[in-house]
Amino acid sequence: MLTDWQFIALFVVLSPIFPAMPVIINHLLGPKKPNPIKQQTYECGIETVGDSWVQFKVQYYIYALVFVIFDIEAVFLFPIAAAYDQLGLFAVGAAVLFIFLLGDGLAYAWGRGVLEWV
């Protein structure tokens, strides 16, 4: 039991080193000659306009919400996937029915034009 925890502790200590190393090496080896133009905020080659804290338009949010729902619904398929070899035809029927219900919802969302970028 304790050795398992030791592994995790070791992992926690060692794992940050790997992503940190390239950053540190870069910092140590790279030449540093700053000037005002280099210090400017960089945005795709053009100068920045306005504040960077702006509210985004939420046009696509329904798509995101539909994703959330379908993503969570997958939880009901997991038990069937985990034990498919012990389940009979009943479980197959249940899974098919469940997917059909999800498909109905998807078809509705599709028909409403939720899946298209407006």
Added chain:
Amino acid sequence: MPEVTIDWYVALSVILFSIGALGVLLRRNAIILFMSIEMMLNAANLAFVAFARHLGDLDGQVLVFFVITVAAAEVAVGLVLIVTIFRTKKSINIDEIHLMKG
């Protein structure tokens, strides 16, 4: 190290539930209210799982699935309502949503 018994989990879930309930009653931002409600639901989930483990019964874990799914459905409806109300009001502070006086 003291043994972690079921009481610890129940206490933790009660604490989480209370934080959530207080959040709903005290905060004014609709999104934060919403997060507090989610916290209350997840406190219940924690209690379900802890009891299921304690009782050696799988039912509790299955119940968590249902609560999670329902919570997702609520999230979807709630966020749509928040977006809609933000478009008309330009605010999601529930103190500014008071057309009707009760």
Added chain:
Amino acid sequence: MEFQVPSLNLLIVLPVLIVTGWGMLLMLAEFFIPEEKKSWAPWLTMLGLVLALIQTIGLWGYNGGTFTPKGGAPMVVVDNFATFLNIIFLLTGILTVLISIHYLRRTGLDRPEYYMLLLFSVSGMMLMGMANDLILVFLALELLSIPLYILSGFAWPRPDSEESAMKYFLLGAFSSSIFVFGIALTYGSTGTTSLPLVLERISDAGMLGLVATAMLIVGFAFKVAAAPFHMWTPDVYEGAPTTVTAFMSVGAKVGGFAAMLRVFVAALPQLGEAWVPAVAGVATLTLIVGNVVAIVQPNIKRMLAYSSIAHAGYIMIAVAASVNSPDGVSAALFYMLAYLFTNLGAFAVVIALEHKQGEGVMLDDYKGLGKRRPWLALAMAYFMLSLTGVPPTGGFSGKFYVFRAAIEADLLWLAIVGVITSVISGYYYLRVVYLMYMYDGEGEVVANRALVWTVGLTALATLVLGLLPGPWFDMARDAALQTVQMVAGG
């Protein structure tokens, strides 16, 4: 672990399957029905509800369950209690469709989703009465509520409708999470969520069981709009489209009471000493708050909102009486049947006067209705008398049975509170009658055929329940006995 196929008898849950399936069909049918035939949606909905109603009536007298896991109790039971309530829910659905058709067209809300959400909500209500497992009660509660959250915001971008949906959603979700926590604690203290098994084990549950019961009461009290958890009701009822208000003032309330009766009477009677005083207290507070605050409301939708709070109080009396009186449950059932017709009838008249959305809903708009529309005014007056509880109306019979059950259950003081608050309620109900007949007024009234039919039918039903309550109460008694027998049989 061996997987066990639960025993299934889908035939007895057919009404729910029809309603849900019909909703899903409508969801897709929308894309196949050509534009000029879009007006079919309400009649299609009606067809589904009537089919389900026929099925349900055929199940009267059936007593059994389905979705039974091996060695467990059924998740869904179909007994007369459930069938009686399902009839109430389906009638609510049908009458709501009737009052919605023209209203939605003239307010520009005629989107097919309305009927789809209505059907889903009705199926949730039906499951509330049939659920025999706390988790199914929770799922049914959400299936009932989530469509209602959307429906109350259906008139967006009108700010009051959006606000109504937001408030309903936040408080509804808050109460559901309290309810779920109550279920979690019940599960922890008894090791099960199945109501018959909870019944067997709850007496040893101790403190945890009591806390769980308290949380379940709070959850239900929010849903049925009982004081002190009623704050959302007036705002939500005022802001939502009037047809939705009518639907939820009956459907959501009766749905909440359906599950409440099943849970408290069938699973928790042994904790009666703890919850009966709590429910009686909530009932008293609800009656006083609902009836007193209703007096000062100038808007008829708000007035009917407080009135619906008050009626939740009367049904609560029956719930409190249901452990110690054999007629408690049947009194509640009968009351809800009478309330269904009276309240939907009153809302149908309100819809007739609301010529534009949000206009014509003040009490002053009722001035002179007696001269302008004598029959409509007569019906409204009759509904108001029924809500007050003056004989011969369904409302009177309902109150009579409720108070009698309370007295049988040694809750005489509660019955007295009920009678006194009924007298107070006369003030604001009869003021509507007074305004209709004693003043002159102008105003447009939009009463199309479906609406007139609804008003006529509900008035007739209220009259029948008032003049001949006996057979209907016997029916309610048949429905209630099953629940009590289940208590005895475990």
